[in-house]
Amino acid sequence: xxxxxxxFQKLKxxxxxxxxxxxxxxxxxxxxxxxxxxxxxxxEVKKKYPxxxxxxxxxxxxxxxxxxxxxxxxxxxxxxxxDPNTDPHNHFFCKKCREIRDVFPGKKINLKEIxxxxxxxxxxxFYGICSKxxxxx
Amino acid sequence: xxxxxxxFQKLKxxxxxxxxxxxxxxxxxxxxxxxxxxxxxxxEVKKKYPxxxxxxxxxxxxxxxxxxxxxxxxxxxxxxxxDPNTDPHNHFFCKKCREIRDVFPGKKINLKEIxxxxxxxxxxxFYGICSKxxxxx
DNA sequence: GTACTTGCAAACAGTTTGCATAGGC
DNA sequence: GCCTATGCAAACTGTTTGCAAGTAC
Numbered sequence: 001x002x003x004x005x006x007x008f009q010k011l012k013x014x015x016x017x018x019x020x021x022x023x024x025x026x027x028x029x030x031x032x033x034x035x036x037x038x039x040x041x042x043x044e045v046k047k048k049y050p051x052x053x054x055x056x057x058x059x060x061x062x063x064x065x066x067x068x069x070x071x072x073x074x075x076x077x078x079x080x081x082x083d084p085n086t087d088p089h090n091h092f093f094c095k096k097c098r099e100i101r102d103v104f105p106g107k108k109i110n111l112k113e114i115x116x117x118x119x120x121x122x123x124x125x126f127y128g129i130c131s132k133x134x135x136x137x
Numbered sequence: 138x139x140x141x142x143x144x145f146q147k148l149k150x151x152x153x154x155x156x157x158x159x160x161x162x163x164x165x166x167x168x169x170x171x172x173x174x175x176x177x178x179x180x181e182v183k184k185k186y187p188x189x190x191x192x193x194x195x196x197x198x199x200x201x202x203x204x205x206x207x208x209x210x211x212x213x214x215x216x217x218x219x220d221p222n223t224d225p226h227n228h229f230f231c232k233k234c235r236e237i238r239d240v241f242p243g244k245k246i247n248l249k250e251i252x253x254x255x256x257x258x259x260x261x262x263f264y265g266i267c268s269k270x271x272x273x274x
Numbered sequence: 275g276t277a278c279t280t281g282c283a284a285a286c287a288g289t290t291t292g293c294a295t296a297g298g299c
Numbered sequence: 300g301c302c303t304a305t306g307c308a309a310a311c312t313g314t315t316t317g318c319a320a321g322t323a324c
Contacts, residue, residue: 017323053281074211075262094267116268125212125260130231131253154298190306
């Protein structure tokens with residue numbers, strides 16, 4: 001997500017509307033490096049829109065992901081966390097404080113430590129179309 | 138997971154029992170490169186033990202993960218998939234066939250393609266203890 | 275005015291839990 | 300015989316859906 005204007009333009013370009021609820025959610029996400037869950041976003045936006053429902057939050061987050069303004073992280077069990085930074089970068093999940101921290105590429109990784117974080121394990125997930133399915137098409 | 142014997146030894150060493158159900162589940166997982174979900178494992182083991190319950194499957198998988206015989210993959214939305222190969226390697230999820238394929242390190246990755254699989258996006262997740270929490274201890 | 279969006283409630287999927295019974299060692 | 304494991308059902312978490320009413324453009 002670049003900025004509010006860009007985000008709203010993309011929404012409009014996709015035939016979607018800029019509602020007060022969406023504005024509030026986008027404002028919470030813009031520049032946010034905390035990787036909030038839907039739950040966190042719901043509680044935050046509730047302060048300004050006490051009537052907002054979980055459904056609206058989820059639907060908005062789905063829409064924002066679809067137009068490429070945010071990305072979903074499946075780093076914590078069961079939950080999805082959201083990141084407005086869609087540039088390539090990695091994530092560190094601390095089992096103690098349970099926070100997700102950004103880890104930017106170009107750093108030395110010795111598979112034991114990165115940015116001072118102690119690495120116990122790591123996972124690399126690729127998403128796309130496998131060689132078999134590419135051939136079938 | 139090395140082999141059945143090793144696995145059972147580890148169970149016993151942890152004060153856990155080798156039951157027919159656990160034997161059946163471990164047999165399904167041994168050498169399995171399909172990354173089955175709990176659901177798949179349940180249906181497979183049901184063929185031999187029609188009375189087995191989901192609870193038993195989940196409890197067994199939890200136990201096996203705890204003693205380090207299998208690892209959990211959070212690559213697909215909502216579900217957890219299980220991998221008896223705990224050596225460092227990566228995973229590719231195909232959005233067409235929805236299968237998870239192993240990708241072994243040491244390969245050239247140009248971030249567009251690996252093993253003939255078309256990469257649309259990728260995620261790197263590190264797990265451990267962050268620098269902040271390390272200092273506090 | 276016409277889609278699209280909202281908020282509610284209910285449904286849903288995957289997983290976990292409590293508990294009485296069964297069974298491994 | 301003790302303690303762990305099983306199977307059932309019910310609970311739980313995070314997320315999604317259908318729908319009537321509301322609203323952006």
